[in-house]
Amino acid sequence: MAVLVVADHDNRKLRDTTHKTVAAAMALSNEIDVLVVGQGCASAAEQAAKLDGVRKVLVAESDDLGRMVAEAVEAVIVPLAASYDAILTPATSAGKNFAPRVAAKLDVSQISDVIEVVDATTFVRPIYAGNALETVRTAEPKMVLTIRPTAFKPVGEGGSAPIETLAGADAPRTDFVGEEVVKSERPELGGAKIVVSGGRALGSSEEFHRVIDPLADKLGAAVGASRAAVDAGYAPNDYQVGQTGKVVAPDLYIAVGISGAIQHLAGMKDSKVIVAINKDADAPIFQVADYGWVTDYKTAIPQLMDELSKGPVS
Amino acid sequence: MKVLVTVKRVIDYNVKARAKADGSGVDLANVKMSMNPFDEIAVEEAVRMKDGKAGTHHAGGAVTDILVVSIGPSQAQETIRTALAMGADRGILIQSDIDVEPLAVAKLLKAVVEQEQPSLVLMGKQAIDGDNNAAGQMLAALLGWPQATYASKIVLSADKADVTREVDGGLQTLGVALPAVVTVDLRLNEPRYASLPNIMKAKKKPIEVKSAADYGVDTASRLTVVKVSEPPRRQAGIKVTSAEDLVAKLRNEAGVL
Numbered sequence: 001m002a003v004l005v006v007a008d009h010d011n012r013k014l015r016d017t018t019h020k021t022v023a024a025a026m027a028l029s030n031e032i033d034v035l036v037v038g039q040g041c042a043s044a045a046e047q048a049a050k051l052d053g054v055r056k057v058l059v060a061e062s063d064d065l066g067r068m069v070a071e072a073v074e075a076v077i078v079p080l081a082a083s084y085d086a087i088l089t090p091a092t093s094a095g096k097n098f099a100p101r102v103a104a105k106l107d108v109s110q111i112s113d114v115i116e117v118v119d120a121t122t123f124v125r126p127i128y129a130g131n132a133l134e135t136v137r138t139a140e141p142k143m144v145l146t147i148r149p150t151a152f153k154p155v156g157e158g159g160s161a162p163i164e165t166l167a168g169a170d171a172p173r174t175d176f177v178g179e180e181v182v183k184s185e186r187p188e189l190g191g192a193k194i195v196v197s198g199g200r201a202l203g204s205s206e207e208f209h210r211v212i213d214p215l216a217d218k219l220g221a222a223v224g225a226s227r228a229a230v231d232a233g234y235a236p237n238d239y240q241v242g243q244t245g246k247v248v249a250p251d252l253y254i255a256v257g258i259s260g261a262i263q264h265l266a267g268m269k270d271s272k273v274i275v276a277i278n279k280d281a282d283a284p285i286f287q288v289a290d291y292g293w294v295t296d297y298k299t300a301i302p303q304l305m306d307e308l309s310k311g312p313v314s
Numbered sequence: 315m316k317v318l319v320t321v322k323r324v325i326d327y328n329v330k331a332r333a334k335a336d337g338s339g340v341d342l343a344n345v346k347m348s349m350n351p352f353d354e355i356a357v358e359e360a361v362r363m364k365d366g367k368a369g370t371h372h373a374g375g376a377v378t379d380i381l382v383v384s385i386g387p388s389q390a391q392e393t394i395r396t397a398l399a400m401g402a403d404r405g406i407l408i409q410s411d412i413d414v415e416p417l418a419v420a421k422l423l424k425a426v427v428e429q430e431q432p433s434l435v436l437m438g439k440q441a442i443d444g445d446n447n448a449a450g451q452m453l454a455a456l457l458g459w460p461q462a463t464y465a466s467k468i469v470l471s472a473d474k475a476d477v478t479r480e481v482d483g484g485l486q487t488l489g490v491a492l493p494a495v496v497t498v499d500l501r502l503n504e505p506r507y508a509s510l511p512n513i514m515k516a517k518k519k520p521i522e523v524k525s526a527a528d529y530g531v532d533t534a535s536r537l538t539v540v541k542v543s544e545p546p547r548r549q550a551g552i553k554v555t556s557a558e559d560l561v562a563k564l565r566n567e568a569g570v571l
Contacts, residue, residue: 067486070451070461093481097463100416100451109417109536112446122540127445128331132340135540173460175489177476182484190482194570219571237466237480237501243442244500246482252570262330269548273568275560290551291563303557311565 001029001120004080005054006073006089006098007036009044011066016191017090019051019154024147025088026053026155027117033058033084034161037076039066050157057161062168067176073098075169078105081142091146092190103144110144111136115151129243130266149190150249150270182238189239192222194252195271197241200228201257201278201297208234211301212256218308224248224268226258242267256297260285277301315470315492316379317360318432319402320423321353323386323393324443331443337541340443349393352438354400356498357382358505360436361401363470375470377434379403383426385414391521398516399508405521410533413444418526418533420452425529427457432493434475439464439497450497460490466501 003025007018018034025032035058036045045059058080064072077098081087087102089095091113103110115133116124122137123145189195196219198212208229216223225235227242241248243266253271258264260276260283268274269288276289279296286292293300325331326346334341349357363370363377371377380402384390387409394405408422427435440447454461462468462477466485469476478487480499490496508516526533554560564571 069488070454070463074455093464093479096447097451097461100446100448101455101461103448104417104420104452104455107417109415110446110448110452111537112448126545127542128325128340128443129445130545131331132333132542133545134542137538137540138536139538140536171460173491173494174462175474177487177489179487180485188483238482238484252564252568269545273564273570274548274551275564286553287550288548290568291560292551292553293555293560294553300557304560307557307561308571311561 001085002031002033002083003029003086003088004084005032005034006077006087006095007034007044007048008090008092008095009036009038009041011038011041012043014044014047016154017092017149018048020149020152021088021090021147022051022053022155023152024114024117028086028120031055035060035077035080037065037068037073039063045163047157049161049163050159052155052157052159054159054161057163058166059163060166060168062170063176064171064174065168068094068097069171069174070098070101071171071174072169074101074105076166077102081106084142086143086145088145088147090149095146099144099146106142106144108140108142108144109138110146111138112146113148114145115148129263130269131262148247150247182236186216187220187222189222189224189241189246189248192248192250194219194221195224195241195248195250196221196254196256197224197226197258198229198235198256199226199258200232200234202229202234205234211297215254215301215305218305226261226264228261255285255289256301258285259283260288315375315377315433316381316430317363317377318381318383318427318430318435319353319356319360319397320435320437321357321382321384321393321397322350322441323347323384323390324350324441327351327442333542333544337543339539339542347389349396350438350441352440352498352500354505355500355502356436356438357397357400357402358503359468359498362503364401370468371470375472377470381406381430381432383408383423385410385419385422387411394521395516396508398519399513400506401512404519407521407523408529409523409525412533412535414533415535415537416446416448416452417536418531419449420456421531422526422529422533423449423453424456425531434470434492435495437495437497439499450495454495457495459494461495461497462488462490463497464499465496466499468496468502
């Protein structure tokens with residue numbers, strides 16, 4: 001079986017979601033090629049060539065590909081599909097955008113958000129916001145899968161695959177108008193080892209940033225938020241952790257003033273260690289927390305900051 | 315211009331879904347069902363476009379006709395009726411007692427689009443039951459139309475839609491030439507509750523009931539569901555009572571600091 005993995009990257013660097021998707025591909029086959037579509041993405045392609053288990057890297061560039069416009073990405077992948085039995089990409093906002101177009105053009109059902117490869121045709125995926133897991137088997141002539149990266153361990157970078165250049169593609173009926181990229185010195189929420197999240201209990205945007213930001217910076221953590229905090233305007237939307245936001249699985253997740261609605265738990269319950277700080281002892285977040293501290297964050301966070309200052313943080 | 319909006323009848327957003335004990339699916343017996351919340355946002359946006367609400371369109375981009383399409387059991391007529399009460403004009407139900415996979419949904423919608431010739435198809439970004447996030451993109455691909463997914467703002471003109479999209483790491487704005495498919499995200503708007511007079515008025519609005527066979531589309535499942543199970547439960551851990559206690563446990567017991 002030959003597998004094509006469509007890489008996730010920012011044109012300069014590969015994101016580790018790609019490493020994790022290659023890991024999922026290795027459960028299917030040892031003939032794995034990686035496709036890097038972008039613009040000015042040579043360094044990302046070179047990094048892809050180092051991924052363990054990769055046979056070769058294909059690169060296609062254009063302005064529209066640099067912005068991951070779905071019609072352009074589809075136009076590059078579909079002609080390649082004849083050479084592959086499966087096409088995998090991480091279930092990021094870009095992957096979720098173009099993968100179904102490819103599946104439709106190939107007249108096959110897509111399997112979205114795969115969290116486990118059972119065998120070469122059987123996969124597990126969450127449904128109903130993660131409240132149930134569905135095991136599905138496909139008999140399609142080709143498979144199109146999006147992979148939930150947090151469910152797989154990244155492959156290493158010890159390889160040296162050849163790189164081939166393909167023709168780019170455009171999306172003639174779509175214009176790029178603009179973008180707002182959130183700039184942050186902090187690690188990216190999806191890939192951070194530690195995440196500190198705030199909830200509606202923080203009460204205001206000022207309070208959210210006053211309390212959560214210094215704790216996150218002390219721990220070298222990414223900042224997240226519950227949907228309630230985002231909807232109330234305390235935190236920007238790209239902080240949102242949950243069914244309708246990002247799914248994270250860091251080593252340590254610290255929930256501050258978050259009650260633990262089902263929709264939030266769906267986005268963080270696979271974290272290795274969960275800490276909950278909430279003054280409501282009945283908050284559902286305590287049912288999933290490894291360490292619960294029933295207390296007011298107003299006094300708890302300063303104490304926690306002091307305590308962390310006393311010892312080494314590695 | 316004409317806008318086609320899709321709606322799906324799904325488990326209510328506030329109800330926790332549970333896998334059946336025999337692993338055959340999710341237990342929907344006696345469970346409250348509602349319109350998929352993302353679809354509600356799509357209907358609301360279409361109605362705002364028709365009402366000429368500021369920010370939704372430029373000159374020439376006015377919406378005159380809102381067609382609501384649902385694929386599902388006969389009870390999905392209630393879901394269409396809800397959309398009509400919100401302000402849509404007419405409905406089509408493609409009746410199906412089996413759950414139709416996104417690819418077949420896209421094929422059915424393509425057939426409706428070819429008959430109805432809308433300038434814009436508005437859909438929820440995903441249904442909260444299957445969580446596939448695929449039907450809109452598949453429809454756009456089958457039609458050869460441009461798409462703009464995860465919309466948090468839409469401004470319609472006579473021949474294009476400027477759509478601000480919620481993407482990882484920020485926002486991206488694309489101008490898609492019409493006709494196009496746009497799928498909507500949570501932040502686009504807050505859907506209205508239908509007023510009693512509008513609920514009464516909606517009872518008189520037409521709903522056509524069709525079948526997949528009417529459109530010549532095979533809706534047989536391509537995937538086999540082997541089983542549906544409960545996710546592994548996380549055990550509640552222990553309570554700590556001080557910062558000292560917590561940090562010591564994170565360093566020594568959990569080893570994450």
